[in-house]
Amino acid sequence: MHILILHGVNLNMLGKRDPAHYGTVTLEEINARLAALANELDVEISFFQTNHEGEMVERIHLASAGDIDGAVFNAGAWTHYSYAIMDALGILRVPVVEVHMSNIHAREPFRRRSVLAPVCSGSIAGFGVASYLLALRAVAEIAATTRPA
Template identity: 50%
Template sequence: MSNIVYVLNGPNLNLLGLREPEIYGTQTLDDIAGLLEDRAQELGLEIDMRQSNHEGHLIDWMHEAQGTGAKAVLLNAGAYTHTSVALHDAIKSIRTPVIEVHLSNPHTREAFRHTSYVGMAAKGSIAGFGANSYLLALEAAARL
């Protein structure tokens, strides 16, 4: 097993900092990557952070994480969280632990966000702490 943690981000997360800052905050995905890089170094880990608006890319990257022996995958699947059986199946098809991450708390939002196909398959879920959700997930990954 390597010390690499994949951090995969789904649709519209490339717009963080601009998109509904009252929900998602003002930090950009690059800002979050910087926070993760700093903490990963302290934990003896490496980060491979990626974003795509395409579901298939996220699936391919999870398969890649498995193939490279990654320590874990942190997955913020965005809206795919609530719709994608394909992501659910991809998580279940790999041995690499997947930790679901959300900036906001989906359970305090619209009813359609209360179901998480990702969460049903993930090792665990961390949500509602803004950018700190990623840091908390990285801490959890370090302890796996």
């Protein structure tokens, strides 16, 4: 099983950006924790991060060719307005779990709405790094129960 981990805009700045909401963990540390969990779950993972919306859309298009069984996606601010990414995710025929490290429902009103949620299997928010780990477990479970034998 192959799960794609997608990190969106500004996530390369984790550890430096707004530690009150996101803590001091870096993206590299998150990826290392995800890799350790993937090993425990016996799944292959790959990572992609970009600050460019078109590059994210292109990577999702590439994934639609069938090279993945599921995805974990923290889109950052794109969550709240990127209909281009929503449309690209809608092409995928695999489970996608939306991730937020902070509790978006307890933050500014614009952060409480996700335009991506309608094309995702579910969302996990507010648990810091654990949000990613919970999402990986969830998408692996969903993919295992929905993929053809």
